[in-house]
Amino acid sequence: MKEIVINPVTRIEGHAKVTIFLDENDEVKEARFQVTDFRGFEKFCEGRPFYEMPSITSRVCGICPVSHLLASVKACDQIASVIIPETAERLRRLMHFGQIIQSHALSFFHLSSPDLLLGMDYSPMKRNIFELIEKYPEIAKRGIFLRRFGQQIIERLSGKRIHSGEWIMPGGVKTPLSKEKRDMILRDTPEALKMIQVTLEEFKKSIERFRDEVESFGNFPTYYLGLVSEKGLLEHYDGKIRIVGPDGEIVADNLEPTKYFEYIGEAVEPWSYMKFPYYKQKGYPAGVYRVGPLARLNIVQKCGTPMADKELREYRKLGKNGIVESTFLYHYARLIEILYSVEKVKEMLEDPKILDENVQAKSYASREEGVGVAEAPRGTLIHHYKVDRNGKIIWTNLIIATENNNLAYNMAITQVAKKYVNGKRLDEGMLNRVEAVIRAFDPCLSCATHTWGRMPLSIHLYDSRGKEVDRLIQENLP
Amino acid sequence: MSERIVKLIIDGKEIFAKPTDTILKAAIDNGIQIPTLCYLEGLTPHGGCRLCVVEVKGNPKLMTSCTTPVSNNMEIITNSPKLIKYRKQIIELLLAERIHTCSVCIANGSCELQELASKFGVDHTNVSRNWERFELDMSHERFVLDHNRCILCTRCIRVCDEIEGVHTLDIKRRGKDSMIIVDLDEPWSASYSCTSCGKCSAVCPVGAIYVKGKPLSETKRKELPKFITERRRR
Ligand code: SF4
Numbered sequence: 278m279k280e281i282v283i284n285p286v287t288r289i290e291g292h293a294k295v296t297i298f299l300d301e302n303d304e305v306k307e308a309r310f311q312v313t314d315f316r317g318f319e320k321f322c323e324g325r326p327f328y329e330m331p332s333i334t335s336r337v338c339g340i341c342p343v344s345h346l347l348a349s350v351k352a353c354d355q356i357a358s359v360i361i362p363e364t365a366e367r368l369r370r371l372m373h374f375g376q377i378i379q380s381h382a383l384s385f386f387h388l389s390s391p392d393l394l395l396g397m398d399y400s401p402m403k404r405n406i407f408e409l410i411e412k413y414p415e416i417a418k419r420g421i422f423l424r425r426f427g428q429q430i431i432e433r434l435s436g437k438r439i440h441s442g443e444w445i446m447p448g449g450v451k452t453p454l455s456k457e458k459r460d461m462i463l464r465d466t467p468e469a470l471k472m473i474q475v476t477l478e479e480f481k482k483s484i485e486r487f488r489d490e491v492e493s494f495g496n497f498p499t500y501y502l503g504l505v506s507e508k509g510l511l512e513h514y515d516g517k518i519r520i521v522g523p524d525g526e527i528v529a530d531n532l533e534p535t536k537y538f539e540y541i542g543e544a545v546e547p548w549s550y551m552k553f554p555y556y557k558q559k560g561y562p563a564g565v566y567r568v569g570p571l572a573r574l575n576i577v578q579k580c581g582t583p584m585a586d587k588e589l590r591e592y593r594k595l596g597k598n599g600i601v602e603s604t605f606l607y608h609y610a611r612l613i614e615i616l617y618s619v620e621k622v623k624e625m626l627e628d629p630k631i632l633d634e635n636v637q638a639k640s641y642a643s644r645e646e647g648v649g650v651a652e653a654p655r656g657t658l659i660h661h662y663k664v665d666r667n668g669k670i671i672w673t674n675l676i677i678a679t680e681n682n683n684l685a686y687n688m689a690i691t692q693v694a695k696k697y698v699n700g701k702r703l704d705e706g707m708l709n710r711v712e713a714v715i716r717a718f719d720p721c722l723s724c725a726t727h728t729w730g731r732m733p734l735s736i737h738l739y740d741s742r743g744k745e746v747d748r749l750i751q752e753n754l755p
Numbered sequence: 756m757s758e759r760i761v762k763l764i765i766d767g768k769e770i771f772a773k774p775t776d777t778i779l780k781a782a783i784d785n786g787i788q789i790p791t792l793c794y795l796e797g798l799t800p801h802g803g804c805r806l807c808v809v810e811v812k813g814n815p816k817l818m819t820s821c822t823t824p825v826s827n828n829m830e831i832i833t834n835s836p837k838l839i840k841y842r843k844q845i846i847e848l849l850l851a852e853r854i855h856t857c858s859v860c861i862a863n864g865s866c867e868l869q870e871l872a873s874k875f876g877v878d879h880t881n882v883s884r885n886w887e888r889f890e891l892d893m894s895h896e897r898f899v900l901d902h903n904r905c906i907l908c909t910r911c912i913r914v915c916d917e918i919e920g921v922h923t924l925d926i927k928r929r930g931k932d933s934m935i936i937v938d939l940d941e942p943w944s945a946s947y948s949c950t951s952c953g954k955c956s957a958v959c960p961v962g963a964i965y966v967k968g969k970p971l972s973e974t975k976r977k978e979l980p981k982f983i984t985e986r987r988r989r
């Protein structure tokens with residue numbers, strides 16, 4: 278059996294390796310997505326005071342720290358038995374929208390647009406954001422604007438761009454929003470709306486060109502899991518868990534997020550440090566489910582904002598029974614979520630309650646356990662802590678958004694590999710497609726120890742005895 | 756006359772001081788800044804951190820300015836490449852001895868050690884770091900004692916003893932194994948002597964003793980010992 282290893286995958290956050298197994302006839306048998314980097318955050322936290330958790334765990338990731346912060350702080354709110362002031366919740370949500378916008382913009386414009394616009398067969402040395410700026414300056418500009426718009430929301434609320442671990446705190450948030458800062462963000466929203474709308478129009482027009490990718494990039498039935506609001510609308514901060522089946526039927530609804538272990542199983546495989554969550558009632562691996570933008574749009578009745586809902590109706594025409602299966606369409610779903618988030622930011626800022634100054638409730642540790650769940654840009658994120666009677670962490674469990682999709686990665690990569698991999702040689706176009714399907718999920722693997730575009734790409738070819746017979750290394754993609 | 760006033764030179768500047776003054780006091784009174792860490796106005800000088808070392812002409816050893824009294828015709832240098840080198844090393848060693856990961860520390864942004872490190876441009880340590888972990892004492896209703904951040908400056912011990920007057924805190928063992936203890940090495944919640952006054956948390960330069968549920972910026976009060984001693988009748 279031959280083994281092809283793509284290592285590490287470039288332009289995704291963190292370290293990863295793809296291994297493709299060939300059978301005796303050089304046909305693709307199976308593909309695996311491996312995470313070889315173990316960071317041991319769970320161990321690291323033991324013995325620390327619970328209120329340090331938001332700041333510690335928001336360092337799990339440099340791309341979506343706010344999502345970790347929220348899941349963590351919600352677990353802490355429970356340990357402290359505190360109900361936070363209404364405006365504290367509004368401000369937390371507002372910051373999270375900033376996070377979603379900036380993260381989705383990064384994924385779509387900076388990481389994936391080079392594939393989408395320059396083409397999968399474009400020279401890998403030049404298939405990056407810089408070439409994009411050169412060839413499609415308008416699009417690159419929009420990406421930069423939207424990303425900054427999201428980042429500035431975070432920055433203006435907390436005073437820091439990346440780690441806001443001190444602003445979001447158990448019991449609420451540290452400081453209220455000032456009128457000037459509110460007006461500054463509000464001033465940019467019309468432009469942000471325009472930019473995301475133009476991008477959506479263009480993407481829709483281009484979809485025809487990607488028919489192959491839509492068909493073969495992780496296009497398969499799974500379950501879909503995520504939070505929905507009380508009314509079944511799109512929800513990123515609170516709400517209840519809903520699980521929808523491959524045909525669009527709601528198989529479980531109104532599930533208490535804090536009881537995730539009753540319906541989410543966590544399998545482990547010896548070849549990866551990443552866990553394999555599955556829908557318990559269907560078993561492993563049949564209970565494979567997906568999370569993130571695609572899943573969220575599959576489980577909700579509507580988004581809940583006018584422009585996003587109009588887009589959602591059109592988007593759903595691409596699926597069966599309103600269920601969109603193709604992993605490639607995560608990109609599309611991400612754009613709709615950006616639109617939704619900008620609409621929400623505007624709506625929230627126009628409500629004067631956002632300026633309320635009561636944003637903190639005081640409390641100490643009083644319960645022994647807390648579970649915080651939020652919808653990170655990449656999907657459902659769970660933080661679960663247990664503390665001793667003084668509030669010292671004795672046990673933690675995190676299910677990272679990216680992990681939820683773990684089973685689906687392998688299915689998606691196998692599907693792409695079967696179509697594009699020719700076992701006899703390493704061809705760049707197919708490698709690019711394997712990478713591109715992973716990027717469609719927008720995984721965030723360990724944390725931002727590496728930024729996009731600066732990782733060397735190495736490809737190894739093994740023969741049936743496990744001997745390396747070929748190797749391809751591209752030093753430092755620019 | 757010469758009994759009551761001494762003349763000395765600090766950094767080339769001629770100054771006058773009382774014979775009971777320390778070099779540090781004489782310097783401060785004349786607008787000369789010397790970096791300090793364990794020293795805190797209002798508490799007995801401890802001379803432990805050695806950040807305040809100065810060169811004294813004719814003396815091959817570096818002297819801690821917070822504990823060394825002035826004397827007539829002393830010539831002192833408070834800032835030289837050699838002194839800067841030593842100060843940097845001291846900061847590095849302090850950072851390496853316990854777990855000082857500022858980014859996840861409760862004191863981030865209001866820590867005197869962090870401030871010194873950034874002032875002296877210490878952004879890494881050349882010695883390998885000690886990652887030994889110590890158990891926190893979170894048993895007190897209001898305060899936390901986190902040995903993992905303690906730099907053993909003894910400010911807390913001195914303020915508790917000299918200002919609050921109960922001497923709840925002390926130190927056990929020696930050298931790098933030294934640890935702050937409560938009463939006879941008991942959990943803080945079991946302390947009979949502690950009055951829960953919070954002075955220790957007000958003066959701790961790092962995030963080792965702090966008030967639960969409050970940002971450090973709100974609870975740090977470095978000037979407290981000075982403020983109290985000045986109001987006491989001598
Ligand atoms: S709270 Fe007051 S009495 Fe108790 S240890 Fe601290 S300084 Fe001493």
Ligand code: SF4
Binds near residue numbers: 907909963
């Ligand atoms: S607890 Fe704080 S004040 Fe006390 S010795 Fe340690 S660092 Fe100094």
Ligand code: FES
Binds near residue numbers: 790803822
């Ligand atoms: S300040 Fe003088 S030895 Fe610490």
Ligand SMILES: [Fe+2]
Binds near residue numbers: 337339340341342
């Ligand atoms: Fe992340």
